Amino acid sequence: xxxxxxxxxxxxxxxxxxxxxxxxxxxxxxxxxxxxxxxxxxxxxxxxxxxxxxxxxxxxxxxxxxxxxxxxxxxxxxxxxxxxxxxxxxxxxxxxxxxxxxxxxxxxxxxxxxxxxxxxxxxxxxxxxxxxxxxxxxxxxxxxxxxxxx
Amino acid sequence: xxxxxxxxxxxxxxxxxxxxxxxxxxxxxxxxxxxxxxxxxxxxxxxxxxxxxxxxxxxxxxxxxxxxxxxxxxxxxxxxxxxxxxxxxxxxxxxxxxxxxxxxxxxxxxxxxxxxxxxxxxxxxxxxxxxxxxxxxxxxxxxxxxxxxx
DNA sequence: CTGAAATTGAAAATCATTTTCAATTATACT
DNA sequence: AGTATAATTGAAAATGATTTTCAATTTCAG
Ligand SMILES: [Mn+2]
Ligand SMILES: [Mn+2]
Ligand SMILES: [Zn+2]
Ligand SMILES: [Zn+2]
Numbered sequence: 343x344x345x346x347x348x349x350x351x352x353x354x355x356x357x358x359x360x361x362x363x364x365x366x367x368x369x370x371x372x373x374x375x376x377x378x379x380x381x382x383x384x385x386x387x388x389x390x391x392x393x394x395x396x397x398x399x400x401x402x403x404x405x406x407x408x409x410x411x412x413x414x415x416x417x418x419x420x421x422x423x424x425x426x427x428x429x430x431x432x433x434x435x436x437x438x439x440x441x442x443x444x445x446x447x448x449x450x451x452x453x454x455x456x457x458x459x460x461x462x463x464x465x466x467x468x469x470x471x472x473x474x475x476x477x478x479x480x481x482x483x484x485x486x487x488x489x490x491x492x
Numbered sequence: 493x494x495x496x497x498x499x500x501x502x503x504x505x506x507x508x509x510x511x512x513x514x515x516x517x518x519x520x521x522x523x524x525x526x527x528x529x530x531x532x533x534x535x536x537x538x539x540x541x542x543x544x545x546x547x548x549x550x551x552x553x554x555x556x557x558x559x560x561x562x563x564x565x566x567x568x569x570x571x572x573x574x575x576x577x578x579x580x581x582x583x584x585x586x587x588x589x590x591x592x593x594x595x596x597x598x599x600x601x602x603x604x605x606x607x608x609x610x611x612x613x614x615x616x617x618x619x620x621x622x623x624x625x626x627x628x629x630x631x632x633x634x635x636x637x638x639x640x641x642x
Numbered sequence: 643c644t645g646a647a648a649t650t651g652a653a654a655a656t657c658a659t660t661t662t663c664a665a666t667t668a669t670a671c672t
Numbered sequence: 673a674g675t676a677t678a679a680t681t682g683a684a685a686a687t688g689a690t691t692t693t694c695a696a697t698t699t700c701a702g
Binding site for chain 1: 617
Binding site for chain 2: 679682689
């Protein structure tokens with residue numbers, strides 16, 4: 343985590359942004375937290391321990407965190423912007439449960455390769471991609487079957 | 493298109509919804525239009541020829557069109573809900589140009605197969621998925637290279 | 643220290659989406 | 673056709689996440 347903090351400070355200086363207590367608190371809260379949180383999630387978390395930080399500051403700091411490559415936006419189709427840790431994390435895709443909302447991070451090198459090929463076939467220069475599979479997780483699949491039986 | 497209209501009417505009756513001129517006008521505009529339009533897009537299009545239809549009606553009718561299986565929502569990551577024709581259209585994924593905003597519909601059966609396998613490997617029951625590859629289309633790739641040369 | 647420039651937080655603005663409600667319309671039934 | 677009733681309509685307001693404004697405060701280079 344120290345590495346991320348130093349990287350963040352370096353990036354701030356690089357862009358003539360100031361290293362403030364608020365920004366550091368917000369970054370630390372983000373790094374410590376479970377992943378995939380919205381601005382509002384993080385704001386509430388911080389509020390519990392420190393009510394001195396405003397929503398706008400959390401919002402703005404999250405934008406900086408994204409720009410510095412420490413976070414990336416994930417989109418679960420509910421129109422809410424959520425962030426996950428990016429630094430030191432490899433690319434992955436998601437399995438998202440339609441019932442309980444839990445998600446699983448997955449990676450398949452064969453799919454990744456075919457995605458590259460597919461793009462090239464269309465003379466398209468791929469930069470990034472997003473693959474989300476929606477369905478029912480093991481637990482929810484079971485409970486759905488049980489419901490149907492009743 | 494007549495087939496879609498009949499299907500729509502049948503669905504309306506099935507759900508005790510009324511067949512109104514507004515609903516039919518909106519459906520026709522949707523079916524005739526280029527794909528991937530937002531509620532606002534469609535509202536503006538309709539307004540050009542018929543200023544008697546309110547935004548709320550377009551909005552509500554689009555919801556019905558989705559429910560009847562004539563449209564599906566596509567998500568290009570800009571938080572705007574857009575619809576594309578669904579009836580008689582096969583599943584496909586998208587290549588989306590980061591520069592000009594154009595998109596290309598693609599389908600790769602090998603990827604689809606691997607997606608199924610990946611889900612199963614995680615005991616996950618897949619229902620639908622979304623795969624979007626963002627990058628630069630052929631034209632934009634060229635113009636970017638030219639810019640860099642200058 | 644000091645001053646210029648950046649930051650902060652409360653509040654307001656924005657913007658797509660969704661709901662409300664009184665007036666209007668579609669439809670089933672005389 | 674006329675009537676009852678239940679659904680629909682459109683303007684306007686509400687919503688909710690996101691983004692901006694601005695006066696007061698803080699950072700930090702010199
Ligand atoms: Mn991937
Ligand atoms: Mn696919
Ligand atoms: Zn589940
Ligand atoms: Zn392009």
